[in-house]
Amino acid sequence: MSSFADPNLTLEEIARLSGVSRSTVSRVINQQPNVSDDVRQRVQAVIEDTGYQPNLAAQTLVSKRSWMIGLVLPRSVSSFFTDPYFPRLLQGIAQGCNQHDYTLGLFLVGTKEDEEKVLPRVSRKGMLDGVLIQSGQIGDQLIDRLVNLDLPVVVVGSPLHSDEVSFIDVDNISGAYNAVSHLIRLGYQRIGTITGLPGGAATSDRLEGYEKALIARGRNLDQSLIVEGDFTEAGGYYAMQQLLPAKPDAVFAASDLMAIGGMRAVREAGLKIPQDVAFVGFDDVSVARYANPQLTTIRQPIAQFGTNAVEILIDLIENGIKPARRIIMETELIIRDSCGASRRN
Amino acid sequence: MSSFADPNLTLEEIARLSGVSRSTVSRVINQQPNVSDDVRQRVQAVIEDTGYQPNLAAQTLVSKRSWMIGLVLPRSVSSFFTDPYFPRLLQGIAQGCNQHDYTLGLFLVGTKEDEEKVLPRVSRKGMLDGVLIQSGQIGDQLIDRLVNLDLPVVVVGSPLHSDEVSFIDVDNISGAYNAVSHLIRLGYQRIGTITGLPGGAATSDRLEGYEKALIARGRNLDQSLIVEGDFTEAGGYYAMQQLLPAKPDAVFAASDLMAIGGMRAVREAGLKIPQDVAFVGFDDVSVARYANPQLTTIRQPIAQFGTNAVEILIDLIENGIKPARRIIMETELIIRDSCGASRRN
DNA sequence: CCAGAAATTGGGAGCGCTCCCAATTATTAC
DNA sequence: GTAATAATTGGGAGCGCTCCCAATTTCTGG
Numbered sequence: 001m002s003s004f005a006d007p008n009l010t011l012e013e014i015a016r017l018s019g020v021s022r023s024t025v026s027r028v029i030n031q032q033p034n035v036s037d038d039v040r041q042r043v044q045a046v047i048e049d050t051g052y053q054p055n056l057a058a059q060t061l062v063s064k065r066s067w068m069i070g071l072v073l074p075r076s077v078s079s080f081f082t083d084p085y086f087p088r089l090l091q092g093i094a095q096g097c098n099q100h101d102y103t104l105g106l107f108l109v110g111t112k113e114d115e116e117k118v119l120p121r122v123s124r125k126g127m128l129d130g131v132l133i134q135s136g137q138i139g140d141q142l143i144d145r146l147v148n149l150d151l152p153v154v155v156v157g158s159p160l161h162s163d164e165v166s167f168i169d170v171d172n173i174s175g176a177y178n179a180v181s182h183l184i185r186l187g188y189q190r191i192g193t194i195t196g197l198p199g200g201a202a203t204s205d206r207l208e209g210y211e212k213a214l215i216a217r218g219r220n221l222d223q224s225l226i227v228e229g230d231f232t233e234a235g236g237y238y239a240m241q242q243l244l245p246a247k248p249d250a251v252f253a254a255s256d257l258m259a260i261g262g263m264r265a266v267r268e269a270g271l272k273i274p275q276d277v278a279f280v281g282f283d284d285v286s287v288a289r290y291a292n293p294q295l296t297t298i299r300q301p302i303a304q305f306g307t308n309a310v311e312i313l314i315d316l317i318e319n320g321i322k323p324a325r326r327i328i329m330e331t332e333l334i335i336r337d338s339c340g341a342s343r344r345n
Numbered sequence: 346m347s348s349f350a351d352p353n354l355t356l357e358e359i360a361r362l363s364g365v366s367r368s369t370v371s372r373v374i375n376q377q378p379n380v381s382d383d384v385r386q387r388v389q390a391v392i393e394d395t396g397y398q399p400n401l402a403a404q405t406l407v408s409k410r411s412w413m414i415g416l417v418l419p420r421s422v423s424s425f426f427t428d429p430y431f432p433r434l435l436q437g438i439a440q441g442c443n444q445h446d447y448t449l450g451l452f453l454v455g456t457k458e459d460e461e462k463v464l465p466r467v468s469r470k471g472m473l474d475g476v477l478i479q480s481g482q483i484g485d486q487l488i489d490r491l492v493n494l495d496l497p498v499v500v501v502g503s504p505l506h507s508d509e510v511s512f513i514d515v516d517n518i519s520g521a522y523n524a525v526s527h528l529i530r531l532g533y534q535r536i537g538t539i540t541g542l543p544g545g546a547a548t549s550d551r552l553e554g555y556e557k558a559l560i561a562r563g564r565n566l567d568q569s570l571i572v573e574g575d576f577t578e579a580g581g582y583y584a585m586q587q588l589l590p591a592k593p594d595a596v597f598a599a600s601d602l603m604a605i606g607g608m609r610a611v612r613e614a615g616l617k618i619p620q621d622v623a624f625v626g627f628d629d630v631s632v633a634r635y636a637n638p639q640l641t642t643i644r645q646p647i648a649q650f651g652t653n654a655v656e657i658l659i660d661l662i663e664n665g666i667k668p669a670r671r672i673i674m675e676t677e678l679i680i681r682d683s684c685g686a687s688r689r690n
Numbered sequence: 691c692c693a694g695a696a697a698t699t700g701g702g703a704g705c706g707c708t709c710c711c712a713a714t715t716a717t718t719a720c
Numbered sequence: 721g722t723a724a725t726a727a728t729t730g731g732g733a734g735c736g737c738t739c740c741c742a743a744t745t746t747c748t749g750g
Contacts, residue, residue, distance in 0.1 A: 021700045026738065036746095057411065057471030057734035062403035062705045068450070081436055082631055087426045094453035103472070105413075106451045108439035117443050126402030126706085127448070134719055144516050179748055184392050264637060286427055290578050294608060355706055366730045371708065379728060381716095403706035407735050473735085 009052045018046040068103040072130045075109045076137035079231040084285040092306025123149045130317045137199040152316040158201035158307050166325040168309045173296040176209025177333035178321040179280040183250045192225035192248035192256045207256040227259045236261025256281035256288045274340030293337035300331050364390040365442045375456030413448040415473045420454045421482035424576040429630040437651020454684050468494045475662045482544040497661035499538045503546035511670040520643040520676035521554025524625040537570035537593035539584040539603050551599040552672045574603045581606025601626035601633045641684035645675045
């Protein structure tokens with residue numbers, strides 16, 4: 001394979017060089033049948049040592065396929081820049097794209113103006129074969145606007161409105177339920193929670209899991225033990241400061257970052273973790289393992305989640321859009337030190 | 346603007362609907378002169394309420410422009426998934442793309458096999474107008490391979506080999522120099538450093554700045570005070586454990602994350618920050634402000650850096666490729682608590 | 691060895707756009 | 721009013737590919 005490919009190589013040119021027709025070269029490239037072995041090899045040799053690659057735009061124009069999918073991160077996903085969750089997710093998505101030979105287009109919506117610039121680009125014909133959109137906040141109409149395009153769409157996380165749309169999500173309710181059940185099992189009496197950013201599906205599901213776990217054990221819900229966070233470290237810190245007067249002996253934080261922020265507030269208040277306040281987080285991002293003490297948490301298979309999302313979308317693209325696909329992935333309780341699991345020994 | 350655009354709208358169709366020719370509609374869309382005002386308005390009205398958008402693939406095919414740029418993150422940039430630096434950078438890049446109406450293609454190279462899948466995709470004709478590539482490690486041949494494509498390329502960070510290539514970087518040498526000078530000024534005697542991952546330009550530049558600052562004040566370099574990290578929290582932690590026996594009274598870490606890891610090791614050793622060991626980091630990512638104590642650091646304008654990189658690339662794309670552009674951005678010393686700046690008062 | 695079927699090959703049409711140039715219309719000067 | 725020029729407008733060609741169908745070649749069986 002020569003490393004300097006003629007930039008102006010075309011199908012026609014390859015055909016000429018290998019002494020066959022355009023059509024035959026096309027068949028070889030697209031691995032279609034009805035090409036004799038010797039011709040196929042001759043053509044392949046020419047392709048190899050010219051370094052020819054078909055022009056994507058031309059292929060897209062006629063086939064109506066771009067082999068590119070978009071990932072849209074709505075404005076309301078403000079924690080993109082602080083939460084290690086997103087790089088991991090991106091990794092999974094990128095890997096899924098690589099595996100299936102799709103290209104990933106990234107559409108970060110920062111401001112309202114961005115939205116007006118990004119949407120037309122996403123919906124542009126000849127641009128994308130499908131779209132992955134990160135589930136955002138209630139009131140964010142981006143998902144609806146995307147779903148109204150005639151493009152395959154998969155929502156990453158639960159969609160908030162429509163139920164005709166395909167999505168993939170983690171079982172947030174059972175994850176939170178397991179986290180809190182674990183704390184109950186360890187004998188904690190006043191279990192508080194720091195919620196995610198209000199208005200998101202993950203936030204309300206994790207809160208629901210928290211409540212269900214308490215109710216299942218006959219505990220009463222105490223509103224003073226429930227305080228709003230925003231998925232960030234700083235948010236967890238402030239939330240914990242609000243929570244401390246309610247004297248929780250354990251806290252379920254709806255993200256690891258908030259758990260770490262919460263632990264910081266607890267330490268600053270002169271209390272010990274887990275002796276005075278135990279913690280369980282959610283996500284199992286890598287900082288959970290380096291926290292002090294190491295954080296007990298609910299692991300979600302983030303990268304796998306991204307890869308699966310891509311696969312669902314590609315399935316939708318290649319095999320039609322009905323019925324909507326719905327995937328829920330399970331979580332896993334990872335017991336480390338912050339929950340005080342060992343103090344009972 | 347009707348929200349349900351006919352998906353099969355074409356230039357020809359718009360022409361028919363507005364009673365003019367294909368060419369005239371094309372002129373209106375591309376804002377070319379030589380269209381009478383009333384015709385222009387009539388056509389624009391039709392475009393508006395059909396929601397017509399030109400087919401990208403068709404435009405790309407004839408104009409040889411895709412209005413899409415790629416961001417390539419080489420395999421050797423392993424800290425992508427842990428360092429908050431990258432999301433910020435991505436934000437800046439995405440914003441630059443939005444502003445200039447370009448689409449961003451993301452090419453994460455995870456494995457060697459990824460590289461073989463990604464490169465052909467990047468070089469595919471009709472795909473990208475230009476490429477941004479994150480500077481990686483020595484021995485990573487990805488940059489060279491990309492530069493050999495006939496595509497405009499801008500390296501984000503200093504390129505390691507070629508000097509024909511355009512790049513944008515932050516002044517790592519002077520940043521590190523200022524960090525260490527600050528520590529010297531505060532009277533520290535045994536100033537250690539935790540370097541980045543060996544083999545990267547940022548790593549060697551920051552080390553060079555460290556050494557220059559010491560030499561400028563007539564200090565001797567003590568190899569036992571220089572220890573290798575890898576830009577991660579865990580790397581900083583282990584590096585600090587190696588560094589502690591050399592009894593440093595201050596440490597310059599080549600990233601905030603490593604500074605935070607280093608501080609964790611110091612605390613675990615029963616020492617106080619900054620009384621026993623002072624710290625200065627590099628980057629000023631948001632966790633620096635939430636660290637305990639708050640981290641003195643060298644701020645680099647990460648998002649702006651990304652936006653600038655996009656602008657240089659677009660300049661290259663639209664105004665030709667010679668001569669190579671070279672931009673160096675300045676850093677800023679942000680004094681917080683971890684350097685003990687106030688203990689001399 | 692030849693008709694008929696099967697496999698292989700080639701070329702035209704067309705995807706939706708931009709560019710060029712020719713045709714038409716409007717404007718100006720005399 | 722007419723010739724000259726300038727401003728508009730329209731249509732053909734072509735970007736590089738895939739798809740379809742017709743033409744050619746190869747392979748059967750009797």
